[in-house]
Amino acid sequence: MFNKLFGKPKAKGKDAKANVKTVATALSSMERINENLDMLEKKEQILQRKIAAELAKATEYSKAKNKRAAINCLKKKKLFEAQAEQLAAYQLRLHDQMILLEGAKATTDTVDALRSSAVAMKAIQKQTKIDDVDRTMEDISEQQDNMKQIQDALTGPVGVASDFDEDELEAELEELEGTDLDEQLHESMSNVPYAQEPIMSSPEAAVPIPAPSKRTPPEKTPVHDRSEDEELAALQKEMAL
Template structure:
């Protein structure tokens, strides 16, 4: 029913026009009601004046007209109440229809997105990514593999040769003599007393090296 009322733009425009018409009618009824209230109050004043001059019949006629005005005021009040009720129903129906349309639009958009990116497409994309990654690994491994003469070298032989070089270097360092040699005799001109040589301090490293050489000599 709501779709039949507000499902299309033309029908929504008709609903807005109906609300505008109800508002205009409500304003017109309120104006008539105010006029009738004023007329009823005027009849009461006339009745009071006729009462002062002892014209009872005329005063009663004024009160009758006042009653008629009051009945019309009550009737207009009922009309306004019905219009208010109709406006509330139309506004509520319009809000409900707009909410349903918004939800329907969101559901359609979500359905379209799911259709554009279904699970098969996602799986296919992930397979392509994994394939490209594996290809890149193979390319990198191929580029890092030795070619030509370097491919024929035995890694174990190279490791053994390197160990031999390190052992020879260490042995050479251990067998190297101390850098400080004993001082030879110094000729001094006659008439002068040769100065006593100042003993040089040996470092702890030199002491250790001398001790190691002594052990090896034994």
């Protein structure tokens, strides 16, 4: 039963033999303790039945007014009770020893597992050296640098595009952007109606604006052919009509 519970130890060399012997001794001791516990429990059960029987006899003798026989039965009951208490103490001691053996077995198994783990770790460290790790990391770094150089070569300009001056191209682009902005401003100013432009620049130039007449105003000359003064004068003339 204990072999199935704890299993068989696994080790190598002299330590393995010593471990096997120790485990076998512990298992044998636990089996003997288990057998003794079974035997003591059976004896205690027998004593408990005897105690009950003597108590029943003492009760019958007491009813029959046989005091002497009743006292003898009680004495026997006391003896059986003392034996039962002694057997209970033995069982308690055996249970205590069983617990100690199980704890020692668990400790032995733990130490054996740690020892096996240490041996395996040493073997792994022997196979993996720090120089090999450094060499491997250097190879990885070199491969990454080579790959970056290859990617830069593939994405760089080729042929005629490689002769272009980036600074010159940027300057030309800024010039184009400035020209487009000026043209946009000029077009936006030319599309604004004259009625929305301020008519006077100072209070002295203020002219009363009469109600618009029903006469059709003369056609306006193109805006681009007039100066600012001519435009103001033409507008005042039209308003006066």
